[in-house]
Amino acid sequence: MLTLLEQIDKGNLWRSPGGIHPPETKALTSQSEIQTLPLAKEYWVPVPGLQDTCTLKFNIGDRVLKGEQLTAGINPQYLPVHAPCSGTITAVKEIRANHPSGLPVISCIIESDDTQQQTNFEPIDLDAADTDTILDRIRLSGVAGLGGAAFPTHIKLNPSSDIELVIINGVECEPYITADDRLMQEHANEIQSGIEIIHRLLQPKRIIIAIEDNKPNAIQAMQRAVQQSQLPKKAVRVTSIPTKYPSGGEKQLIQIITGQEVPSGAIPAQLGIVMQNVGTAFAIHQAVNVGKPLIERVVTVTGNGVKAPGNYWVPVGTPLPHLIEHCGIIEQGQQLHKVIAGGPMMGHMLPGIDVPVVKGSNCFLVPGPDEIATESSEQACIRCGECAQVCPARLLPQQLFWHSKAKEYDKASSYNLRDCIECGSCSYVCPSDIPLVEYYRKAKAAIKLQTEEKAAAEQAKIHFEARLKRLEAEKQEREAKAKKAAEKRQASMSGNDKDKVAEAMARIKNKQAKLKPVDSEPKTDKKQNVAAAIARAKAKKAKQAEHRPHKGLETASQPTETKSSEESNIDIQLNGSNDKKAKVAAAIARAKAKKAQSSGGIQTSQNNSITNTPAAFGEANTDEASSKQAKIAAAVARAKAKKAKNSAKTVPDAETTHTGSSALAEPVVTSNASDKSTDFEEKEHKKARIAAAVARAKAKKTAADTAQPKKQISQVDVEPEGDEIESDAQTELPHLDSESKQTNNIDKQARVAAAVAKAKAKKQQNQLDEHPHHGTTTVETEDAAKQSAEQRKKARIAAAVAKAKAKKVSSQIDNGDAES
Structure with a gap:
């Protein structure tokens, strides 16, 4: 029987459950090269966790250089924030977050200058550097997962278990988005350099670069880069997988390549597998070999609502109005079209365009009138079962919908709500136009809030019990100290002193006895x-x-x-x-x-x-x-x-x-x-x-x-x-x-x-x-x-x-x- 690695070497693939085939609509941007965006007047750099998990290293009015670190993290797992341009810090205030909630987040406002002076980027000598030095450089460079989750990369590259397989995700299955496709076509060698750094850190037996078969140019570019790599030929290979949405999901891609299913609540590292995005591999190369922190990324601006759709190098913190203005907006009435952050399947509608670009922003979709379906009211579920058939996680979307709508979050959790990847396949096929994913997102947020409150209550209980124990220990210590001092004084007393103390005590007792009221004889007797x-x-x-x-x-x-x-x-x-x-x-x-x-x-x-x-x-x-x-x-x-x-x-x-x-x-x-x-x-x-x-x-x-x-x-x-x-x-x-x-x-x-x-x-x-x-x-x-x-x-x-x-x-x- 062939082993897993032998089957991978032969190019065997497994079929993942569910999935759909929506219109790709990638031709708008897949043929245009990545462009550089003009400099904006100011940049809104989000600083989440300020005063809680990090501190600002500069004050208002200070001048910063491009790539200079703005924050210092208190937690070792914290990712610092860097200046995307040179300029002056004019304010630190709340700006609407690039999130479905639209809640404000503290941001550092930097007014850019024309010099674009940058800090000194110093690469690391890989021949002399050890693993900790490389991981520390990746952390200080603020490298995070660019596939959308923005999880700290240095944590995934330092797992507690042995890793046998590394998967470089270049699938990019969502419609309209072509950022990873163009990055692989134009910077395949840099991506390969980052893969080599990952290989050195994890020492896996195999590295698989997975790309959908609808990206032939990217597949060819990565194959050429692999052939030029210094790694062994069997160590790295490029694998083409069938086009189907959402085959780019982490668990779904692992199942397609290995045939293994990640258990509920588990992570791929427990199976000896680690997955990184091609954009993350490029950022690792920039941080280690160039010394440049993660201050910009490739963003796809597409849709029939813009005049010049394409892929752009966009600094982190760039105001979205500046990006859309550069691409050109097709006027449609007196209102600007709605903007979707992300793709049409997993993206979310922004409550307003006054938001910044963040590390997880890979696409902004400005649809035209013909690309937006007419709004229809939600109808009752007809129990057709289509949602269950297309669910890639093999969940029961109907039951999740009922419990989420009724706010029965415990029951929703019992149906493995946390395993939902929010791919939107169920909403896409629902004949009743029920926004199922929206219900799931709200339920997840409520469950997360309850979990945090419960954890805080448990922590407060632990602190309270610890305080009681401390106070009791201090009390016992004081009593023991007083007892010891009394014994010491008694031991140091001579016989005459003890007699004097006894006499004094006797006098006190006699005085107390005299002061006590004596029961008088009855009046009649007197x-x-x-x-x-x-x-x-x-x-x-x-x-x-x-x-x-x-x-x-x-x-x-x-x-x-x-x-x-x-x-x-x-x-x-x-x-x-x-x-x-x-x-x-x-x-x-x-x-x-x-x-x-x-x-x-x-x-x-x-x-x-x-x-x-x-x-x-x-x-x-x-x-x-x-x-x-x-x-x-x-x-x-x-x-x-x-x-x-x-x-x-x-x-x-x-x-x-x-x-x-x-x-x-x-x-x-x-x-x-x-x-x-x-x-x-x-x-x-x-x-x-x-x-x-x-x-x-x-x-x-x-x-x-x-x-x-x-x-x-x-x-x-x-x-x-x-x-x-x-x-x-x-x-x-x-x-x-x-x-x-x-x-x-x-x-x-x-x-x-x-x-x-x-x-x-x-x-x-x-x-x-x-x-x-x-x-x-x-x-x-x-x-x-x-x-x-x-x-x-x-x-x-x-x-x-x-x-x-x-x-x-x-x-x-x-x-x-x-x-x-």
Whole structure:
């Protein structure tokens, strides 16, 4: 069985699927030689990827030479751009791209001069140069595939796998285009020189120059060049292939010459095959052997719309209007005919002629009226299947059309949309005039955009994850460094230092423990403790009263000593308590002793006159601060407890009695400057009610105990604490009621006591108005003078309340008599 190379040497060819035979229409330009285009006023050189993949080496206003490199690529695969002429850079702006989209692309505007001074083109000594040097020269010269794709040539000439076969594509199957045909006829030797450079770089076993059989002159020219080549005779050969469109496609030509089909998604290099265009081989020769970069190419300007169709050497960046103007336009109405970039099959209609010539521009077609088919609307697909029969890639154009039109790009991709070469054969044979290729192009662009967005998202995800890992690593590093430093400090510390640190930590813990709120004992327990302390103090006072003369309060030293004892007992009970009320009670006990000492000079009176009445004392208290009043209230509680004790144990004849005015001690209403004024007033109301009950009971008790007038001792009774006086009243009233029942004259005496209470209240009011500070010490008088008018007003109100309560007690006594 013959090998592939043996079959190629014998000239065997294989048939490719599909294809069509449109009118060639090459005679317009195939017989004319390549001409040189006149110099344009300015050139628009596209600079794609500026600031992204490349930088501009010149500034606006700088002068450049012909062939001078304008850009420097950041990416090693980037192809630099060169100046097509000498002149001055006047601007860097966006110009409409030579693309079906018509989107703008950044371009360098060069105003040409008449000198056409060029940079020094230095060839490479191939005998001394290595492969890398040659590839680098090809890259710096900006050589790209001139067959239409403009893929970087230095990448295709440096494959990762071994190459056995190189195909030089000179088919040029598309109608109207003759640029490669004329290039092979006129520059066959230069093309052969470039093929030799390709042979040196790839070292293939065979090089095949493929030309369609409708180009006999080109075939003869290349055969003569091959015979003059220094390569072995079997290394290079010219092969003529049948004329059929699109046999010039890369995969289609490989299948025709070798019979092998490139798999979907694969490249020919994976099969050991590389394909280059004849125009690319010529550019390689110019770059390596001459040192001239790719700054111009052969362009076919054809169509019945131009006066002088032909092939021209056109510098890259030449404005299309300049090219068409030189060829001459046949006037057809007031509008310029539409211009097609490329051939009629694979080319695209330009949205405007203000575009530059690029490296991939091989033809500009200006059709006449008879060359343009009448526009017809798109019809529904009739499912004839003609498109599938002519597809050279063996695809299903119907399914691709449906999914592309419905924007179901995933399904379109599943039908190998990317394998479509956009040859236009399906659109050419479609009876419904459906622009199938246009749908495929839009679908490809959308898929490409989705792929780029997905890749960008994946890249962003990778960067984000890498950032998180970096931050975590930095955190762990900081923690490890801090831990290491702490261990180092601890290791360097001596025993004394460690002890000091431990002591400091212990002090901090103790301080924190003291600052923590300690759960206080229940209020009821604290009140019980206070009540117990008060009870013990009362019992002790009562016991002392038994051993004293029955004249009661004759000296000032005895109450002081007694109350000091009571204060000490209460302070002992309250020691260590955190309850606020307990602390207040202790303060009250201390103030009570002080007040008792100041009140030691109480005098007696035979006519029941009152030296210091409760109202007068209340006035004095009104001038005191609210805290002092609370303390005095606690002292009253102990005094009343003592009085109850003495009344129960002593004989009425020898007992020092209290008058009704003492029993009818009214509550002292004072102003409170603290935030608890409202609570204090409510408590005072409660005390007033309790005081009234106590007064009523004491009046009855006084009537029972006093059969004849006794020496009365006026005593200052001050409002006790609400809880304490309430307890005293509950324990004292039953006892007093039982004794009052044993007295026959209780009703009359009670009325007398009520009258006395009213008289005393009236006297208190008079004394308050005439001598507001009567009975007070010098210190108290000075304190009272400092009080505000509002406090004095409250004192007057207290006196009025005392009178009202006395009246109420009298009425209650009257009611009690009526009931009895």
